[in-house]
Amino acid sequence: MSTITTEELSATTLLRFATAGSVDDGKSTLVGRLLHDSKSVLADQLEAVERASASRGQEGPDLALLTDGLRAEREQGITIDVAYRYFATPRRRFILADTPGHVQYTRNMVTGASTAELTVILVDARNGVVEQTRRHAAIAALLRVPHVVLAVNKMDLVGYEEKVFAAIAEEFTAYATELGVPEVTAIPISALNGDNVVEPSASMDWYGGPTVLEHLETVPVAHDLAHCHARLPVQYVIRPQTAEHPDYRGYAGQIAAGAFHVGEQITVLPSGRSTKISGIDLLGKPVDVAWTTQSVTLLLEDDIDISRGDLIVPSKDAPPTTQDIEATVCHVADAPLTVGHRVLLKHGTRTVKAIVKDIPSRLTLDDLSLHPHPGQLVANDIGRVKIRTAEPLPVDSYADSRRTGSFILIDPADGTTLTAGMVGESFASPEPVRDEGEDDGWDF
Structure with a gap:
């Protein structure tokens, strides 16, 4: 790859993207392969990975170690924290967020994808679309990520069969379309062997689309903010x-x-x-x-x-100011969010007291149906909430602005982030419910 001049770099566009998928689908390996094959890894970094891989008895370098930097991640062989990586090609600059796949760390996927313009969702070709795949697709839809790439990984373990890829791509695309995802690009890959990551695969000559890097370099980026x-x-x-x-x-x-x-x-x-x-x-x-x-x-x-x-x-x-906010949220805390829950709501640089007045519905990921009035949301649930704030807030619709149409709910006792919310976003319009109110100093 040719050296990038300062003039060329300044003229390139910037793409923020995130990776997501289930545990062991190969996200970190894909990111490592992307960095390695695009010549974005320094020699000393590669040497360190080779030494670490050798100490674990592996014959070749484990490219997943390029992103799994925490000791707990290396020991468990899973990604825990969001790993940000910055790299560039002659055509574009990139900020990459490698997010965890374990259900327990879905909250970190919300963090990584919240500013992304593209999300790469990996699936294991042997397992196809699973619940965590659907959850990540739903989050990408809620966060209004403009572009979604379905990377069907480990194609080498299914004999590079076109029909396996086609079936997974059809199922995921249909599901994502129901969610309202505007664009899905499906790419068959083997992150371990490098097939269709940076270079086209000789083992999948039936595929005529772009490689992962080619798509990342050419996908339209509209900085609509x-x-x-x-x-x-x-x-x-x-x-x-x-x-x-x-x-x-x-x-x-x-x-x-x-x-x-x-x-x-x-x-x-x-x-x-x-x-x-x-x-x-x-x-x-x-x-x-x-x-x-x-x-x-x-x-x-x-x-x-x-x-x-x-x-x-x-x-x-000027946006309207209101004390009553309706939003779709992704609950990220271990403790449940309940009706009557006293919280702090952080919007932009302002933090105010608030009460959860109602939880009209919870989304069922399998068939995208709504479970009415669940009473609470537990970790990783996606649902609708109605919130009353102590002070008026100027909020935009999330559809108009991802920055000023979003908020987080915080536990006032210990500062724990409870929920990420998108104002006005909804998969459906649940029926209105009676406002029960509260009888203490947090009832606004």
């Missing part, structure tokens, strides 16, 4: 109080979506106060415009009360 309604969650109020700038007051944060312009009329939520942007500082220098993912400081014409947790938005595109 730049075209969303502009949103800036305030992280910090800057008051340097220096002789040079005695009256400086700036509101700093990372732009979650859209773009802001000097002179633009803005509104601060939830207070509803309005003013205009008098200046934008980016990396210590004034600019006329700033856009999504940039960390900036906004200067405003009027001195109004703004603090951490507030949301700055264009006045013409």
Whole structure:
């Protein structure tokens, strides 16, 4: 592979993608093969893997060790934590999240896929689509990941049979389509042998589609956040109080979506106060415009009360504020989420008290039916919830913005993350239920 020049690298696009699948489906091996065959592994890293593999009695390098970095992962032979890897080819830069396959660590798949533009879901060709495959497909659909790749791995163990691949691809695609996944690309591979990972497979000449890397390099990437309604969650109020700038007051944060312009009329939520942007500082220098993912400081014409947790938005595109939130959630904690549960809700940079008023339904992964009014959600369940917050929050629909349409629920006792939520997302519209209310200080 040719050396990438600075000019070429700066001109390439960035793709964030995640891997998912059941235990022993070969996710870490696929990632290791992808890095190795694309010449993205340093010599000392490869040497370390070869030594570790030899100490375990393996004849060749175990490429899964390139991502399974925790001692517990190496000892158990499974992925536990999300492993992020950064690599590049002449055509594109990549941020890869290798997520765990064990049911116990499904919560980490939610983390890894939450910012992904593509998810690679692996299945073992011998086992086909299993419950964890369906769960990962459902999560990818809920998180609105635009592109899903079905990598049917271990084709070498089924004799590279086309009919095995075709049957799995048909079943998964039908299921994903029911979930609303917009695009599925199925690729037969052997991560262990490198078939169709970076180079085309000589053993599967019946397959005429792209390799995994070729698809990753060419899939369209639309950074739609730049075209969303502009949103800036305030992280910090800057008051340097220096002789040079005695009256400086700036509101700093990372732009979650859209773009802001000097002179633009803005509104601060939830207070509803309005003013205009008098200046934008980016990396210590004034600019006329700033856009999504940039960390900036906004200067405003009027001195109004703004603090951490507030949301700055264009006045013409201000979202509604509400204390009643309906959302689809993935429950990630070991303790169940129940009706009446007192929680903290974190949205952007703001955290408020909240109560779970109702759990209208839980999704059954086998047939995508809804189990009505389950009363609770346990670890890895996906369901609908109704939440009442102590203070009004400016929330977008998740369909409009993955950043400002999402939230997490936190246990106020110990800070444990309980649930990841997507505002307004739903697989169906369950019937409304009566609001029972609460009789204590957490009833808003």
